[in-house]
Amino acid sequence: MFLLPLENNDLKPTLRRILDTAEKLFLSNDYHLVSLNLISKKAGVSKGAIFHYFASKEDLALAVIKNMFHKLDEQYSELFEIKDPRKALEKFIEISLFLGLTENGLSRFLLQISGRLDAEKSKKMFQEVLEPYLQHIAKLFAEIGVDHPYYRAKLLFAALDGIGMYHFLERKQATAKDIQNYFEELVSIYLESTNK
């Protein structure tokens, strides 16, 4: 959708295992608790192999983030085929809620990595991986006549990310009922309150 396609199939098996293992571990644990030792052990490769492919742990983390957004692109690809902006936004909320509440580590991971980057790099990461999504959703909000479409898009993203975080804090798996209720509320308030 927004990022260049990544030929996952071409990756060397060792690299493949490193990326997959790192992703799984980074998403569900604090960055500092995921040591390269742990990754190498779980991935069944030597620690040296990690450094053969990545210059540093930070580099690996960044690669994992990009890789994840590539995968997200596929999940969101069906949005493009929806012509009606209101329907497209509903679909976006539906997909995001599902992704955010089932696999809630991405925002947390992003936040933590950002805390280790300098301003320049963090901004760059934001613009590379998040801004394209934001722009797209803002355009849809503009089409349905929202006053500040970019601000509203950001608030929607914030709410979606935030909800995942709250469930993480509560250690409460969202039920189908929860998701249904969030969905109804979100659609009701973010999409219906347009023509003020």
Place this chain on the structure above:
Amino acid sequence: MFLLPLENNDLKPTLRRILDTAEKLFLSNDYHLVSLNLISKKAGVSKGAIFHYFASKEDLALAVIKNMFHKLDEQYSELFEIKDPRKALEKFIEISLFLGLTENGLSRFLLQISGRLDAEKSKKMFQEVLEPYLQHIAKLFAEIGVDHPYYRAKLLFAALDGIGMYHFLERKQATAKDIQNYFEELVSIYLESTNK
């Protein structure tokens, strides 16, 4: 407001200095980068003194969180005097936006500590420090006739926390104009779309 009062004045100066220093450092830096060594140096107390008052670093972090929410209580205390629920919610959004966008470290810190706690402890922390606020805001939403007041309250909190996080990722200080726009959108989204 929601938490037991803490007799700050009674605190021993050493303890006082530890808590204040730890708070300042934890809020603006990654948990792992704030070593007890650093805290003890900046606070001008010995490392041993920290362990005299807290059983572990985690314990200190938890104490800092509680202490911060006590201070937040004061900031939100004026909410109580507002009778009109709609006005009270507007005030809440206004205060939270200001706090969240000027000093955005709290949610990040909470999230990071949570990542180090087991399910039981994280849930307990959530219920002690966040749930009371959520309940209060949910009650206000109920008063203005919202369908799922608790879900809406959570979505509002999520949006407010999330916005701070996005500005952190972007490394972009929110301008007065930004805050104004967020405020208008939030009010429009969360307060105007009541009577469906």
Place this chain on the structure above:
Amino acid sequence: MFLLPLENNDLKPTLRRILDTAEKLFLSNDYHLVSLNLISKKAGVSKGAIFHYFASKEDLALAVIKNMFHKLDEQYSELFEIKDPRKALEKFIEISLFLGLTENGLSRFLLQISGRLDAEKSKKMFQEVLEPYLQHIAKLFAEIGVDHPYYRAKLLFAALDGIGMYHFLERKQATAKDIQNYFEELVSIYLESTNK
């Protein structure tokens, strides 16, 4: 003689052991082959203890160097009581030959540490530990009427250090005969060729 006295007796036993062990190891082995692991093991202290006293391996190495020059000061202290500059120079050569040929690692160690320091620090180290000696010897050469006393002092130091290095390369312990011959040559050429 040139450096402030160091109250060795006041040193904590742990620090004492670290310094002594590091000195012994650094003087007879390549810097990189002397790991902190090795030092801590041979000294019978924990690795952490080293970092309790020194911020880095480089810091420890620098401390060892200063410590050694303090000890050298004691060896050279008798020079001060000699009034006749020619006799003083002879004594200096005698002491230096003995020290340089029996314990020949100092120059090598100095050279290697210097290679790891930036220009500023290396120059500073030179001026702190070597320059005072050079100045003193240059003054003695001036007194006996040498044309370029500072250059000659440096050449004498260079010859004395260099001889130690050559014996190190040859792995040849200098015999009493060797020392006697070097002494005669040095005195003959550096002290007799004055009045050109």
Place this chain on the structure above:
Amino acid sequence: MFLLPLENNDLKPTLRRILDTAEKLFLSNDYHLVSLNLISKKAGVSKGAIFHYFASKEDLALAVIKNMFHKLDEQYSELFEIKDPRKALEKFIEISLFLGLTENGLSRFLLQISGRLDAEKSKKMFQEVLEPYLQHIAKLFAEIGVDHPYYRAKLLFAALDGIGMYHFLERKQATAKDIQNYFEELVSIYLESTNK
């Protein structure tokens, strides 16, 4: 002059590049900072290629040393044509001063490699690369009637090497004036004080 001729032209380009790159890097950096990775990258050959030609890093370093002394032979070759031993020695001092003060890495490199070799190998290296030069200069000293020609030769070498080392420590580029003064002093010290 002293070493067997090396048919540089016959060397395979890969080997040629490895040797040249390694020499440049070893002469200006600490042995441990010059990794095979670095050499292979700078030389534009694979790491495996290095191991194709040399059994180990140490082996490569030794080869570089031999190669360098072959090149030095060319620099000193004009000495042979000088019949007057005093003139030959002056020429030797002049060349050595120039080489030692402009490119002072050789002695340091030799010393460092020696620190990693066992006694046997270091002695062998000394005898192969340095001893021939020493013998030659000692013979010249003998011709001008010096008492201990071999000791004096060694002291001259030591002074020449040592001077380079001092300039390295001081991080002070020798000026034309410095070289002139050193030259005058060295001639005065080592050549004028013959007839005791």
Place this chain on the structure above:
DNA sequence: AATGAATGAGCATTCATTCAT
């Protein structure tokens, strides 16, 4: 002959924690 992926031992350093004083 030459590549470069992969290894694993080793390194300097960090840090929460303990404990004698």
Place this chain on the structure above:
DNA sequence: GATGAATGAATGCTCATTCAT
């Protein structure tokens, strides 16, 4: 109450070396 010396496990990272191709 308070100090700070001492510990030792763990971490990110380097690097010479091996080996299948």
